[in-house]
Amino acid sequence: PRIAVLASGRGSNLQAVLDAIAAGTLAAEVVGVFSDKPAAAALQRVAQPLRWSANPKNYPSREAFDADLAQAVAAVRPDWILCAGYLRILGSAFVDRFRGRTINIHPSLLPKFRGLHTHARAIEEGEREHGASVHFVIPELDAGGVIAHAVVAIDAGDTPESLAARVLGVEHPLLLAVMRLAVDGRLAEHGATVALDGH
Numbered sequence: 238p239r240i241a242v243l244a245s246g247r248g249s250n251l252q253a254v255l256d257a258i259a260a261g262t263l264a265a266e267v268v269g270v271f272s273d274k275p276a277a278a279a280l281q282r283v284a285q286p287l288r289w290s291a292n293p294k295n296y297p298s299r300e301a302f303d304a305d306l307a308q309a310v311a312a313v314r315p316d317w318i319l320c321a322g323y324l325r326i327l328g329s330a331f332v333d334r335f336r337g338r339t340i341n342i343h344p345s346l347l348p349k350f351r352g353l354h355t356h357a358r359a360i361e362e363g364e365r366e367h368g369a370s371v372h373f374v375i376p377e378l379d380a381g382g383v384i385a386h387a388v389v390a391i392d393a394g395d396t397p398e399s400l401a402a403r404v405l406g407v408e409h410p411l412l413l414a415v416m417r418l419a420v421d422g423r424l425a426e427h428g429a430t431v432a433l434d435g436h
């Protein structure tokens with residue numbers, strides 16, 4: 238299967254996918270990395286012909302940017318679109334075109350803490366557990382069907398930074414587990430949680 242990755246930042250989740258492919262533990266191919274941040278480190282993780290980026294400020298509207306992005310993504314004929322640290326809301330023109338094959342990794346136990354600053358909010362709310370979720374992307378932010386969660390404990394001395402690091406450590410294996418289901422054809426959007434063991 239062909240995977241297109243959308244990323245705005247560092248790209249450690251993308252790297253986890255690339256490493257698994259290189260190690261032969263994920264039978265897939267990254268066919269493009271797409272960013273709304275031309276300086277994103279994520280872009281540097283793949284060869285130049287696989288990179289696409291554009292600055293949304295150079296577009297007259299969100300729809301115009303999304304249309305260009307959607308066209309570029311469609312051009313690489315992806316089976317799956319993975320949002321991995323993609324920090325821009327995708328409009329319905331994009332989401333509807335790739336619905337059912339676009340997934341996102343989000344650093345909270347959805348439906349808790351949609352949006353930004355999830356680690357600080359989890360600490361502030363006095364949560365004892367936190368984690369990451371992989372879910373299908375729908376036009377409503379971080380609201381699509383959850384595929385799988387990974388849970389970590391929140392410790393008494395945690396800061397948003399220490400908690401973010403702990404969550405990132407479980408994000409990568411979580412994402413790979415879900416990507417393996419996807420490439421095995423065992424992932425379909427049906428609004429319910431998919432058990433990672435396949436049961």
Ligand code: GRF
Nearest residue numbers: 247248249250322342343344
């Ligand atoms: C991850 O925590 C992801 O869940 C969130 O942004 C971070 C991206 O990290 N949406 P990276 O760019 O994959 O290193």
